[in-house]
Each structure stands twice: as structure tokens, then as C-alpha cells.
Amino acid sequence: MTTISNETIVSDSVEALDAHPTPGLPVTATIPKAKGKNRAGRWVPPVLVFLAIVGVWYLISLFVLDPHLRFLLPLPQDILIKGLIDPLSFNALIVALYQTVIVSMLGLAIAIVIGIVWAVAMSQAKWIERSLFPYAVILQCIPILALVPLIGFWFGYEFQSRVLVCVMIALFPMVNNTLFGLQSVDKGHRELFKLQGAGRLTTLVKLSFPAALPAIFAGMRISAGLAVVGAIVGDQFFRRGTPGLGILISNYSSRLQGEQLFATIITAALFGVLIFWLFGLIGRRAVGKWYDFN
Template sequence: MSTVAKELPTTGSPTLQVRRPGRGTKGTALLVGPPIAFLALILALWYLVSALLGRLSFLLPAPHRIFTEGFFDARVAGDIGNAIVQTLLVSLAGLAVAIVIGVVWAVAMSQARAIERTLYPYAVILQCIPILALVPLIGFWFGQEFFARMIVSVLIALFPMVSNTLFGLQGVERSQRELFKLQGASRWTVLTKLQLPAALPAMFAGMRISAGLAVVGAIVGDFFFRRGTPGIGSLISNYTARLQGPQLFAAILAAALLGVAIFALFGWLTKAAVGKWYEPATN
């Protein structure tokens, strides 16, 4: 007993040091290794299929050709850069409009069940209508330039903002609502001081989803509306018609990177806006 007593600390409480996983060289290798290995496997299969195609390799050009004949070619890189800027402008404009309309729409539905029953079915219908069926009408009504492309982007990006914002507004705990009622708070006070702050995490989640969809909408609009400055969708269509495989894959990769960049931007904005006071539950 005396030996045990000597080994125990005499002052303060014993501390338990927990080693976090993913630290050190081994943790980094476990984190980065599998994705890199999977990418290497994909590239190996890609090269193999491209070699087997022979003269038809333009259907699946070797990965290095995407850079040598695509991004590293001054003319192609310039065309892709200009098209990406145009698509970025359209998608950001469409996303901004979708955020404003989506938040206003969700706030209106959150104020009364009758309004929700009236308006929410139309949000679902708008989501379910094939956008390609509306594109001819959009071109007929609004022309085939920037504004028409922006409308396509809005239509595709709108529903996640409506549904996520409504979910956040209606997810406030009943006890908090009752506390505001006991204090005699007005409907406007409940909305601005309780519902909207509580709904911010859900709203930012909707923004991240809508950000990627806004890029998709801008590209879809480019495929059909050819007037004005061409976007990346118009460039993809042109490369497809000319059977320019490396340039086509370079344009597709640039469009994918644009969507990832916008998604990452809104992920950062989410952490900056609500990360200090909101932490999702983890197992």
C-alpha cells in the first residue's frame, strides 16, 4: 500500500492524456494515402484504355494531353479562362438571386401554416420540372444572353435555399418560442432575434448546395443560349462538335474546379459566420 501511495501524485487531480488520431506521420499517411492510391489506380486504367483505343483515343485522351494540349496551350487556356470568368459571373448572380428569393419564400412560409400549404407545393413542382423543358420558354421570353442564363441558374439553385431555410426556421425549440411569448415579443422580434439566428447553420448549408447547383445552371444555360460572351458550357459544346478530346476534358475539369472552389468558399463562410458558436453533434 505504501508503494502505491508513493506512486500516486500528492497534489492536484490526476490528468488523462488522450492521443488524438490522425496526428504525426502515420496519421497523415493514413489520411492522404488511400485517396492518392485510388487516384493512381484511376490514372493507370485511364492510360490503359486510352492506349487500347488507338486512333479513337480522342474519345478518352491520355491524362497528360489534357494539360499539354489544353491548359498549357496559350490559346486554349485563354478561351477557358475567359469562359470560366463569364460562367462565374452568371453563377454568382444566379446564386445571389436564389438566396434572396429562397430566404424570403421560406420566411413567408414559416409565419403561418396556411402560407406554407399554399406556397410549398409550388417549390416542389419547380424542383421537379425538367429544366430543359423550360429553357425554350426562357429564351423566348428573356432572350439568349446573360439574363436568360442567370434565370436558369436561379431555377436550379432555388429549392435547396427554400427547403433548408424553412427547416432551420421551423427547427427552433418550442421552449424558446414559449419564452419569447411569455415576454410579449412581437412576431418580428421572434423572427429576427430567435428564428433567423437559429436557422443560420441550415441556411449556410443550403447556400453550399445552391452554390454548386448555380454553377450547373450557368453551364446548362450556356449550352442553349449562345449570344453574348460564351461561358464554359458553350466552350464544352464547341469542343464536342469539333471532336477535340483534350480541350474538352480540360474545359470539363475547369468547370469542376470552379464548382469545388465556390463550394469551398461557402464552406469557409459557414465556419466564419457560425463556426464560433455552433458546433454540430459528433459521435
């Protein structure tokens, strides 16, 4: 005599109900989320915060500050007209922005290369990490303004010194994030590569480096913003050669030209946001298919 368990009867009954749903009973279905709602949910909050900031800006500028102190917080339309639309200010801003882009991007590229090579070397042996990582921490902890005069004495006050400042500011995030990514590879995967007889180079190229890509791109996003800061700091100290955004900020501040000053600061901030977004987009394209890269 064949014995049929209760679990089998229940399972068959559930399958029959799924195949032939009973009329009148609610059927649960997965409703795809609308892309428009997702986009609205992403952009509406920042836009509302921006409008609130602009509203507070107008209140302070019109009702809190005295008219003769309005240069401390000019009205947004005055910044637009005098800082951006005015041909003289616009031309100076474009030339300075171009110089800052060249300096910051070159410094960032050098920092990326040095940072990845540095981190890869430390990931190969603990004694190398113990020997080199403290100097990366020291480089991060020393205030850059304390080193800028020495850089000027040793390398002059021209283009190469500004690039060096960018490299020094942007280097540590690349070293730290790349090393973290290389050391975060699953131990079981490493053991599997060892069992297959893979050497150090094969393990690095086919396992460690691909697994570290999310951390590497995160380091690039951080270093990109810091490279812009380095370019502006270098401009404000090395006041020779083609002026960048840092020199414009210093000049407008000394002349109490509030509209042009705010326009330059906003331009620098938007440039930093742009390259931060750009590296985020590259990271999503590179690893977004197999990693939730935010």
C-alpha cells in the same frame, strides 16, 4: 455517535488516490491528438483514390482504346498540354470561365435572397406555407430543359436568360433548407420567447434565424454547385453573346477535340468544388464555434 456511510469512505479514498497516486500504478492521461496525423488522415485517402483513378485512366487509354479512338479518353499529359498549356486553348478557357463565374455567382446571389425571403414568409404561418411551398416543389420537379426554350422566347438569348436559368436551378435548395432550419427551432425556446412577450420579428431575428444558420449555409453549398450547372446549361442552349464553359464544351464535343473538352470539363468541376468549399468555409466561420458544421 456519527454514522459514516460506505459511499463517503469510498469517495474519500478515491480522492486521496487521485491526489497521491501510488508509485508503480499506471496513471491514465489524456494524450492530445497530433494535428499532423489528423491532416494526414483527412488528405491521404482522397489522394490515394485520385492516384487509383489516374492509374485506371492510363490503363484504359493505353491498352483498351484503339489509338484512333483515344480522343474519347485522352492521356492526362495531353489534356494538360493541349487543353491548358496551349496559349489559344488557355485564353479561350479563361474568357469562358470568367463568363461562367459572373453568370453563376449572380444567379446564386439572387437565388439566396429569394429563397430566404420565400422561406421566412412560409415560416410565419401555415396557410402561407400551404399556399407557396407546392410551387417550390413544382419548380424543382419540372425539367429545366423543358423551360429553357420558353425563357429564350420571353427574355431573349443573352446574359439575363442565363442568369434566370441559374436562379431557377439553385432556388429550391435555399427555400427548402431555410424553411427546415426555421421550423426546427426548439419548442421550449419558442415558449420562452412568448413568455417574455417577444413579437414575431424579435423571435425571428433573435431566435429562429440564428438557429437556422447551419441549414441555410448547407443550402448555400448545394445551390452553389447547382448554379454552376445552370450556367453551363444556359450556355449550351443560349448560344449568343460571350461564350461560357458550356459553349466551349459544346464546340469541342462537335469537333472531337477530346483534350480541350476534358480540360474544360475538369475546369468546370474544379470551379464547382471551389465555391462548394468556399461556402463551407464561410459556414464554419459563421456558426462553427457553436455548431459542428461539416
